[in-house]
Amino acid sequence: MKIHWIGTGTPTPTPQRFGTCYVVEVCGRFLMFDCGPAATFKMVRAGLFPTQIHRLFLTHHHFDHIADLPCFLLTRWDQCADRCEPLKIFGPAPAREIVEKLIGAQGAFLCDWNARLNDPGSKSVFENRGGVLPRKPPAADVEEIDSGWVWREGGLSVSAIRTVHAEPWLITLAYRLDTPDGSLGLIGDAEPTAAVCDFMRGVDCLITHCWGFQDEMDANGEDDGQTGTIDAAQMGSDTGAGTLVLSHCGGELASVEGRAQAIAQIQKHFAGEIIFAEEGGTLLLGEDKNGGQPA
Numbered sequence: 669m670k671i672h673w674i675g676t677g678t679p680t681p682t683p684q685r686f687g688t689c690y691v692v693e694v695c696g697r698f699l700m701f702d703c704g705p706a707a708t709f710k711m712v713r714a715g716l717f718p719t720q721i722h723r724l725f726l727t728h729h730h731f732d733h734i735a736d737l738p739c740f741l742l743t744r745w746d747q748c749a750d751r752c753e754p755l756k757i758f759g760p761a762p763a764r765e766i767v768e769k770l771i772g773a774q775g776a777f778l779c780d781w782n783a784r785l786n787d788p789g790s791k792s793v794f795e796n797r798g799g800v801l802p803r804k805p806p807a808a809d810v811e812e813i814d815s816g817w818v819w820r821e822g823g824l825s826v827s828a829i830r831t832v833h834a835e836p837w838l839i840t841l842a843y844r845l846d847t848p849d850g851s852l853g854l855i856g857d858a859e860p861t862a863a864v865c866d867f868m869r870g871v872d873c874l875i876t877h878c879w880g881f882q883d884e885m886d887a888n889g890e891d892d893g894q895t896g897t898i899d900a901a902q903m904g905s906d907t908g909a910g911t912l913v914l915s916h917c918g919g920e921l922a923s924v925e926g927r928a929q930a931i932a933q934i935q936k937h938f939a940g941e942i943i944f945a946e947e948g949g950t951l952l953l954g955e956d957k958n959g960g961q962p963a
């Protein structure tokens with residue numbers, strides 16, 4: 669299993685990271701989790717291509733997790749030329765409405781794809797890519813999911829559980845992926861709960877949002893709905909994860925000094941491997957565990 673760190677940032681853009689997106693390559697499949705800002709471009713820069721993705725799982729609808737949806741969906745549609753396996757999207761409500769409002773018949777990008785369907789030059793490009801006219805409008809099969817949902821395909825199992833993040837305004841999900849190459853927990857934005865720890869118990873690798881230093885978050889009111897250093901360490905310990913990956917980190921965890929301090933805090937509570945997810949990097953599980961940046 670190979671995890672591509674496409675987006676490992678927050679809503680604040682920095683030269684190193686912006687928004688959230690991971691692509692998990694396993695059993696010959698490419699599973700995409702979240703579609704944060706510039707995910708499509710960053711994916712291509714990392715050596716992947718949107719047409720390779722056939723399943724997209726969304727944690728929640730904050731813009732740092734879905735802002736690149738129109739770009740990804742339209743690019744995949746355009747480059748596939750009707751020759752790809754249809755894209756299936758899983759996510760909490762109102763995922764279907766969001767996708768419809770972007771690429772649907774009355775969606776924001778109607779003028780784009782309607783022109784591509786009808787413009788003679790665009791039709792030629794489509795045919796030269798291997799497409800057969802008449803061209804079909806963009807489409808995505810969206811399934812709205814919630815706690816208890818499980819999807820199985822080709823030896824893979826993906827399951828979902830609600831997390832505590834921004835209720836009642838947003839439903840937020842975490843995912844667990846069980847594969848022949850090992851198991852992976854993906855917690856987007858959330859504060860730790862016993863239910864999520866139970867759900868993730870025994871995973872080989874736990875990827876979690878880690879906003880900042882716990883004591884500062886507790887003092888400045890940013891701990892509600894979010895995970896800090898000690899929360900992350902405790903979740904790693906409680907779940908028994910072998911590797912703890914910290915992502916979606918705030919600015920204070922971006923510096924070398926900040927990370928060293930964070931690791932020192934976390935190591936007091938968690939004995940496994942600690943990694944900061946770096947955009948453009950990868951992590952291998954099940955074959956080689958040196959793909960990231962071990963602490």
Ligand SMILES: [Zn+2]
Binds near residue numbers: 728730833857
């Ligand atoms: Zn969020």
